Amino acid sequence: MKQEAAATTEEALRTALGDTFGGAWFDMSAGRLVVGVTDVSKIAQATAAGASARVVTRSAAQLDSQVAALNAREASAPRSVTGWYVDTKANEVVVTALPGATAAAKSFAGRDVRVVEAEAPQPFLRGGDAYTIGSSRCSVGLTVQGGFVTAGHCDALTGSAQPNVGTWGGSSFPGNDYAWVRTRTGIALSPQVGSVTVKGSTAAATGAAVCKAGSTTGWTCGTVGAKNQTVRYPQGTVSGLTATNVLCQPGDSGGGFITNAGQGQGVVSGGNTATCYFQPLGEILSAFGLSLLRG
Template sequence: MKNTKLNALSTVTALFASIATLNGLPTTAEAASAGKSVTAPEVSPDMLNAMRRDLKGTEEQLMRRLNFEAKAPSLERGLREQLGDSFGGAWLNEEGTQLIVGVTDEASAARVRRAGAEPRLVKHSKARLDQIMEELNRNAHNAPDSVYAWYVDVASNSVVVLAENNTSLMASRAQSFAALSSGAKDGALRVEHSAQAPRPAYDVRGGEVYFTGTGAGGSYSACSVGFSVRGGFVTAGHCGGAGIPTLGHNWQAMGTVRASVWPGNDWAWVATNSSWTPQPWVYNHNNGNVLVQGSNPASIGASICRSGNTTGWRCGTLLATNVTVNYSAGPVYGLSTTDACADPGDSGGAVLSGNQAQGVTSGIAGGCANGNPPRTFFQPVNPILNAYGLSLVTSGGGGSTGSFVSRMNGKCIDVPNANFADGVQLQMWTCNNTNAQRFTWDGARLKIGGLCMDVAGASTANGTRIQLAYCNGNRAQDFTLSPAGDLVSYLADKCVDIEGFNANDGAKLSIYTCTGTSNQKWDFR
């Protein structure tokens, strides 16, 4: 395979050199001597795996694409300068191996062909499309909520306005906004329907502030995020009861408290909305993140560090476990205590020992600045995870651990009778948080009991069973979970499927063409 990569690279390098010579652009050697490399960077196996999954190409095809993509910007810049006002934009073909250039006249088209690119005769120049964009930007304050975005689409030689125009009123509003641009008159602008509004993407990380409350009368309470779990984060129960909405550190809607216990225990978990991505990090309040790799309980005397919104990152040692604290609201059992100080507002924040999650901050006796010996109490994290069947989001240390839960019936992928043997077909079973349902996932391979989830016989046929097998690096053991909840085999490009929509314990698993039905939808948590 190494020779294939080198041959592909040398072929594209030679091609680019000839294009550059014809076009008056610097050759590869000249660019290199000027310190401007045009060679594709080294590509990690993870990136190639992701490209294979999403762009559907062989390694040779993907390397050819990457090598050409590294050189295309220089070719585009040269043609843009030469063509001037007749330049209509440039884009790559579907395979990423050919530069297509829009031109407004035949003379420019001939010039593009001589340079080795593919011309496309268009009506509007890129400068004209950019002018329309500027007009829309100047009127951005007039855009209704039903208008989501606008941009230059060089391939269609137009400016696109994305809008929710599935009703006549919304369509009318979108057209009214588009009419503020001169592009509406000469056909250079078009309104395109979008089913969903774009939304921001934020990270959930331990130790950062979040707010609970309805905002009635400006009433909000501030607490700190504990640890990210699949679908949200864990925190202290006294920060807010079940059903209460939450806002993030940026005052954007974050999610809802799904469950909360206080007193007796002091734990809660928040289910975040789709704008927030739980990350395996705890903020150290010095522009850095501490990675979380697991939740192994520390020994008495071990170093303890905690992160919270009020006092930031503070450290001490573990003094005791299984502590009962008699709060004014009532006793809380099974807490741990440390001399790492904390203050109000740190509640719920992450407590770690090294890279292992220990718990969420519960209460204090003596703070960070009052001169009294500090004593901080925290709720251990593992009982929270066990109480709600949650999976900690971790980084490194073998990958993330959790269970695959069917959206059809709420049951888990299971190893029958915990028989971790080569060739055992996987099944569905009522979720019970046992090792027979706890997978470790590195983003591609799913491991359980020392074996890997596998497509039997590396077959791509519908109905091929999902089984356990010795981990061997075969593509039949690579899977991905799409944002839509499809657990897809890389090898077959087919979904893990509950056979016959069987909702009972013991239902078997196999691969089948992805259909979007509920028996193929999964959550990892």
């Protein structure tokens, strides 16, 4: 319940603090939300709302603007640069690059970023999983009225094939990584991810606990990392993803992310051995006008 309340508090303070809001994250050890503020006089306002406050140099808007500037130059980025995002706790922008490519990443992004080396991310898609698309398979995400949401690359990278459980209702990849499947008559839809019943779609704070259900690795859990992350897959760039340290592998694509309190978070996009990215659920529902099934 503390993590659910933190998500509500974060949104309220984001609005109330305006240009002085410096991002927020959930401190698991302390069990409370931490909010960055660029104006020391705003500390009392943040603490009055139930959060801890930390003075930071850059506002969330400034950091997001820096990410947007990199997004606008994405086409000129070297192939060794695999993405970028805002590290809220460190109050800085981070650029990820392949091992040994730090200098090239710095040259592209400029000095005012931190470069982190990491394995190349891949969309999770392979033959053999929860639902099939031609000779390939992916994982069911969260159920909606008439079907379920899943990853967009499950459609885009499998040609013209239709899912064995229905038809594509719509998809987007690259740019985004979301899709939904309109299931055929007779298929029962349950408002669950794993054994957790879906109650809503409130976005969890950075640092909060989250789990995912995928047909390759099953039920795995971890914490929410950087949000609004840009990831450069070999097949195309996707923006607006959320990072986690949850275990995911090929075949988990499209699988659902959820909190223990039943708040749906999104669907598996891709990642590497250290990171699993998900496409946030709210954007998917909004893009297609879908209604989430709830228990």
